[in-house]
Amino acid sequence: KQEVTQIPAALSVPEGENLVLNCSFTDSAIYNLQWFRQDPGKGLTSLLLIQSSQREQTSGRLNASLDKSSGRSTLYIAASQPGDSATYLCAGDNNAGNMLTFGGGTRLMVKP
Amino acid sequence: DTEVTQTPKHLVMGMTNKKSLKCEQHMGHRAMYWYKQKAKKPPELMFVYSYEKLSINESVPSRFSPECPNSSLLNLHLHALQPEDSALYLCASSLGGGSPLHFGNGTRLTVT
Numbered sequence: 001k002q003e004v005t006q007i008p009a010a011l012s013v014p015e016g017e018n019l020v021l022n023c024s025f026t027d028s029a030i031y032n033l034q035w036f037r038q039d040p041g042k043g044l045t046s047l048l049l050i051q052s053s054q055r056e057q058t059s060g061r062l063n064a065s066l067d068k069s070s071g072r073s074t075l076y077i078a079a080s081q082p083g084d085s086a087t088y089l090c091a092g093d094n095n096a097g098n099m100l101t102f103g104g105g106t107r108l109m110v111k112p
Numbered sequence: 113d114t115e116v117t118q119t120p121k122h123l124v125m126g127m128t129n130k131k132s133l134k135c136e137q138h139m140g141h142r143a144m145y146w147y148k149q150k151a152k153k154p155p156e157l158m159f160v161y162s163y164e165k166l167s168i169n170e171s172v173p174s175r176f177s178p179e180c181p182n183s184s185l186l187n188l189h190l191h192a193l194q195p196e197d198s199a200l201y202l203c204a205s206s207l208g209g210g211s212p213l214h215f216g217n218g219t220r221l222t223v224t
Contacts, residue, residue, distance in 0.1 A: 031210050102156075103154060
């Protein structure tokens with residue numbers, strides 16, 4: 001069974017910093033990996049999805065990478081802003097969209 | 113604004129009540145999901161519907177009963193719940209085949 005871990009659990013940075021969030025998974029037969037953002041009391045917003053055949057995806061200031069051999073994914077946020085403050089969750093899918101396993105999330109605080 | 117709409121936003125019910133959570137999407141997605149999220153924990157998969165048929169039940173107790181009346185609607189019928197069932201219930205949809213999941217804002221359920 002896929003297990004997903006995120007480190008650190010919480011992160012506080014000053015505005016403008018570039019930062020990296022880490023996600024590790026145990027089963028390299030991953031179909032894809034998806035990064036989400038969750039604001040307090042809200043649902044999840046999909047940020048990026050990386051297929052198993054891809055190594056990275058980019059959207060604006062966000063870049064996500066996937067290394068199946070090492071069981072790792074990273075989410076890079078460039079020039080962080082206070083509006084980036086949220087919980088970031090990664091989720092691995094071993095069954096083409098039917099079985100997302102989530103990591104515990106990283107709570108990010110970007111201070112003005 | 114999310115394209116997956118969940119109602120109600122908040123629900124308080126007693127252990128003897130019967131209530132239903134509703135989820136609606138008009139993106140033409142054929143896969144719909146129910147997730148349960150306890151405070152400060154990641155979402156956990158409950159049910160998956162594919163083409164209006166239940167394809168995955170993650171050993172959820174029978175006091176939770178899902179229903180998919182048509183391709184745009186997903187219900188979760190609740191009966192005889194326990195206080196430990198209090199959580200944020202999230203609905204999601206996707207095109208399937210490993211496409212990104214789109215989440216609603218959830219229903220915050222409190223069982224008294």
